[in-house]
Amino acid sequence: MRQQVIRAVSVLVALVIVASALAVAAPTQAQTQPTATPPPQVTPTQRPRATPTPRPRATPTPRPQAATPTPAPAAPSAWAPRQLSGISLRGSGATFPNPLYQAWISVYKNVVPGVTISYQAVGSGQGQTDFVRYLTDFGGTDSVVPSERIRTEAPDTLHVPMVIGAVVPTYNLPGLPAGTVLRFSADTLSGIYLGEIRKWNDPRIVADNPGLALPDLDITVVYRSDSSGTTSIWTDYLSKVNERWRTTVGTGTTVRWPIGIGAPGNAGVAGAVVRTEGAIGYVEQAFAIGNRLPVPAVRNRAGNYVLPTPEGVSAAAAGVPIPDDLRYSITNPEGPNSYPIAGLTWILIREQTYTDVPKAQALTDFLYWALTEGQGAAVRLGYVQLPTELRIRAMRQLNKVRVSGQQVFTEPPR
Amino acid sequence: MANVQAQTTTSFRERLAQRTQHGDGIFWAVTLFFALVVIALVVAIGWVTWSDSALARERFGLGFFTSTEWNPVETEVSPESFGAMPAIVGTLVSSIIALLLAGPIAIGIGIFLAELCPPSLRMPLSFMVELLAAIPSVIYGVWGVMVFAPFFTQYIGVPLSSSMRDVIPWLTSAQVASGRGLLVAGIILAIMILPTIAAITRDVLTLVPNTQREVMLALGATKWEVIWLSVVPYARAGIVGGVMLGLGRALGETMAATMLVGNRSQVPGSLLEPATTAASLVASELTNAQSLLHESALVLIALALFAITLLLNLIARMLIWFVNRGPVGSARA
Numbered sequence: 001m002r003q004q005v006i007r008a009v010s011v012l013v014a015l016v017i018v019a020s021a022l023a024v025a026a027p028t029q030a031q032t033q034p035t036a037t038p039p040p041q042v043t044p045t046q047r048p049r050a051t052p053t054p055r056p057r058a059t060p061t062p063r064p065q066a067a068t069p070t071p072a073p074a075a076p077s078a079w080a081p082r083q084l085s086g087i088s089l090r091g092s093g094a095t096f097p098n099p100l101y102q103a104w105i106s107v108y109k110n111v112v113p114g115v116t117i118s119y120q121a122v123g124s125g126q127g128q129t130d131f132v133r134y135l136t137d138f139g140g141t142d143s144v145v146p147s148e149r150i151r152t153e154a155p156d157t158l159h160v161p162m163v164i165g166a167v168v169p170t171y172n173l174p175g176l177p178a179g180t181v182l183r184f185s186a187d188t189l190s191g192i193y194l195g196e197i198r199k200w201n202d203p204r205i206v207a208d209n210p211g212l213a214l215p216d217l218d219i220t221v222v223y224r225s226d227s228s229g230t231t232s233i234w235t236d237y238l239s240k241v242n243e244r245w246r247t248t249v250g251t252g253t254t255v256r257w258p259i260g261i262g263a264p265g266n267a268g269v270a271g272a273v274v275r276t277e278g279a280i281g282y283v284e285q286a287f288a289i290g291n292r293l294p295v296p297a298v299r300n301r302a303g304n305y306v307l308p309t310p311e312g313v314s315a316a317a318a319g320v321p322i323p324d325d326l327r328y329s330i331t332n333p334e335g336p337n338s339y340p341i342a343g344l345t346w347i348l349i350r351e352q353t354y355t356d357v358p359k360a361q362a363l364t365d366f367l368y369w370a371l372t373e374g375q376g377a378a379v380r381l382g383y384v385q386l387p388t389e390l391r392i393r394a395m396r397q398l399n400k401v402r403v404s405g406q407q408v409f410t411e412p413p414r
Numbered sequence: 415m416a417n418v419q420a421q422t423t424t425s426f427r428e429r430l431a432q433r434t435q436h437g438d439g440i441f442w443a444v445t446l447f448f449a450l451v452v453i454a455l456v457v458a459i460g461w462v463t464w465s466d467s468a469l470a471r472e473r474f475g476l477g478f479f480t481s482t483e484w485n486p487v488e489t490e491v492s493p494e495s496f497g498a499m500p501a502i503v504g505t506l507v508s509s510i511i512a513l514l515l516a517g518p519i520a521i522g523i524g525i526f527l528a529e530l531c532p533p534s535l536r537m538p539l540s541f542m543v544e545l546l547a548a549i550p551s552v553i554y555g556v557w558g559v560m561v562f563a564p565f566f567t568q569y570i571g572v573p574l575s576s577s578m579r580d581v582i583p584w585l586t587s588a589q590v591a592s593g594r595g596l597l598v599a600g601i602i603l604a605i606m607i608l609p610t611i612a613a614i615t616r617d618v619l620t621l622v623p624n625t626q627r628e629v630m631l632a633l634g635a636t637k638w639e640v641i642w643l644s645v646v647p648y649a650r651a652g653i654v655g656g657v658m659l660g661l662g663r664a665l666g667e668t669m670a671a672t673m674l675v676g677n678r679s680q681v682p683g684s685l686l687e688p689a690t691t692a693a694s695l696v697a698s699e700l701t702n703a704q705s706l707l708h709e710s711a712l713v714l715i716a717l718a719l720f721a722i723t724l725l726l727n728l729i730a731r732m733l734i735w736f737v738n739r740g741p742v743g744s745a746r747a
Contacts, residue, residue, distance in 0.1 A: 125702035220592045225677030227702030250487035253702040261592045261688040262677025264698065275564055276592045
C-alpha cells in the first residue's frame with residue numbers, strides 16, 4: 001500500500017516538474033515577443049541540440065568549404081549543398097506540408113549527414129508564433145504572417161513559397177449515376193456555405209448541372225472545427241467570389257460560419273461527409289485523392305469548370321501577379337485552366353537576425369535543395385509544384401539572408 | 415573530536431536508534447512537500463491562465479461571460495468579438511445531460527455489484543466496469559461517430575425532430591441529419607462517465623460496515639430497506655463524490671466532445687443542434703489562433719472552465735457537508 005502511494009506520488013512530482021517548467025516558460029515567451037528588433041544573441045537559436053556527429057562545431061569562419069565533397073545525386077546545375085557538420089535546425093508550423101517536409105528532411109540527411117533538421121507540425125499559427133518568438137530557426141505556414149505582425153514583431157521575416165496545395169469540395173449525394181462529376185460555380189458554393197441554398201435541387205445547383213436529376217435533399221454543410229490553413233484558403237476563395245461572404249464572414253483560419261457543423265481535421269470532415277447523406281465539405285486535395293472522395297469541378301474566373309489537376313493548380317499560381325515579398329493569395333486567379341481554390345505554403349526565414357553563419361548556410365542550402373531536387377518528392381506525394389517563375393523568385397529570397405551584413409547563400413548560375 | 419569518539423563507543427542498538435530517529439521527520443517533510451506541490455500546481459495553472467488572458471479581460475471585461483458572439487475574423491459589418499456564453503452553455507448542458515442519464519444507472523450498477531450480485535458474477539462484472547472506466551475517451555468518440563451517431567440520427571433524431579417541430583422547439587433542428595449535436599454528445603458523455611460513477615459507488619458501498627446491515631436485518635427489514643435506509647445513506651458522501659468525479663470528467667472531456675458536439679460557437683436553440691464545449695473550443699482553435707486577442711480569449715475560456723470546475727467541486731463539498739449533518743453524522747466512506 002505504502003509503495004503504491006510512493007509510486008503515485010513520484011509520478012505526480014514528475015508531472016508537477018513538467019507543469020511548473022511550462023508555467024515558467026510561458027511568461028518568458030511573452031516577454032520576448034513584443035520586442036521589435038530582437039537582440040543579436042538570442043539563446044534558442046544559439047543552442048544546438050545534441051547531434052549524432054560528436055565532432056566539434058565548425059567555427060564561424062566565413063565559408064567552411066566541404067572537406068570531402070560527396071558525389072551529389074545528379075544536380076540539375078551541378079550544384080551541391082555545402083557539407084557542414086554538427087548543425088541542427090529546428091522548425092515548426094503548418095501541418096499541411098508536413099509529410100513533404102518530413103520526406104525532404106529524411107532524404108536531406110543522406111545528402112548532408114552533418115545537418116540535422118527537425119520540423120514539428122503544430123499548425124500555422126503556432127509555427128508563426130514560435131518563429132517570431134525565436135523558438136525555431138524556420139517556420140512553416142499556410143497563411144502569410146499579417147503585415148502588422150511583421151512590422152511589430154519580426155520585421156526581417158522572409159516568405160519562401162515551397163509548394164501549392166489545392167482545397168477541394170467533396171460531397172455525399174446518393175443516387176447519382178456512376179462517374180458523374182458534379183459541377184459547382186462560385187455563386188453556388190458561396191450560397192451553400194452562406195445558408196442561402198438549403199436543398200440539393202435548388203435552381204442554382206441545377207443550373208450548374210444541366211441534365212442531372214438532383215434529389216430533394218437537405219444540404220448539410222460541414223466545415224473544419226480546428227483552425228487551419230485549409231479553412232483559410234477556402235474562406236479566402238469565398239470572400240473573393242462573394243461580396244456578402246466578404247463583409248459578413250471574412251477570411252481566417254476559423255470564422256463564424258453562418259451554417260453547418262464542424263468536424264476536426266481533414267479526416268473528420270471527410271468522415272462526417274461520408275456518413276451524412278446530402279453533406280458537403282471541403283478537404284485538402286491530396287487527402288481527397290488518397291481517399292477516393294468525390295471531387296467536383298469548380299467554375300473558375302474565366303467561366304470554365306475545372307478539376308483540380310496538377311496543371312490546373314499550378315496554372316493558378318501563375319495566374320496572379322507575383323508581389324515582391326511573395327506574400328499573396330492565389331485563389332480565384334485569371335487563366336482559362338486555373339483551378340480557383342488553392343494556396344501556397346511558405347517557409348519563414350530571417351533576413352538579418354541569424355547569428356550563426358554555418359546555421360544560416362545550412363538552412364539556405366536545404367531550402368534551395370528543396371526548391372530544386374526536392375520538387376520531385378513533392379509531386380510524388382501529391383503536392384503541386386510551383387510554376388517556374390515563382391520558383392525562381394523563391395530561390396532569390398535565399399540570396400537576401402545575411403549574418404552580420406555578410407551574404408550566406410549565393411544562387412548558382414542557371 | 416570528542417563527539418566522534420563518544421559516538422563510536424555507543425552500542426549498536428543506540429547507534430541504530432540514532433540513525434533512524436530522523437526517519438519519521440524526513441518522511442513527514444517529504445510528504446508535506448508533495449502535498450504542497452499539488453497546491454503550487456493549482457496556483458500555477460490559475461496564474462498562467464489569468465496572466466495570459468489579460469488582453470481579453472481588458473477588452474471585454476465581465477461582459478465576456480455573458481456575450482454570445484464568437485467571431486474571430488474582423489469584417490466590414492462585424493467586429494472581432496469573443497464571448498464565453500456559447501461554450502459555457504454547451505459545456506453545462508452536455509454535462510448535465512450526461513449526469514442525468516448516467517447518475518441513476520451508475521448508482522444502480524454500483525448497488526447491484528456491492529449488495530445484490532451473486533458472488534460468481536461479481537468479479538467479472540466489476541472487472542468489466544473498471545475496464546470500461548479505463549478506455550480512453552477518443553475510443554468513445556470514434557464509436558460515437560461511427561456507430562452511435564448514425565443510429566441515433568436514423569431512429570431517434572430525425573423522428574423526434576420531425577414530430578416535435580411545432581410542439582417543443584428545443585427538440586427539433588434543421589441540421590439533425592449530420593448526427594452531431596448536444597444531445598448525442600451528452601449521451602456519449604453519459605456512457606463515458608457511467609463506469610466512473612459505478613465503480614466508485616461500488617467501492618464506497620463495500621466499505622460500509624456490516625453492522626449497518628446486521629442492525630437493519632435484526633429489526634426485520636427487507637433487502638430493499640437495508641440498502642435504501644441503511645447502506646446507501648451511510649455511503650452517500652462517497653456516492654456524491656463519485657458523481658462529482660463523473661461530472662468533472664464530462665466537463666473537461668475534449669476529444670469525444672469535439673468529435674460529436676458539432677463545434678458551432680453559438681448558443682444552440684435546441685438539444686439536437688450543433689454546439690460547442692469549452693474544452694473542445696480551446697483545443698480546436700488555440701493552435702492556429704487568428705490573433706493575440708483570439709488566443710487570449712481562448713485562454714480566458716480555459717480559465718472559465720477552471721472556475722466552473724472549482725465551483726462545482728465546492729458545491730459538492732458543501733452538499734456532502736450538509737448531508738453529513740444528518741443522523742448518520744460522522745459517516746465517512
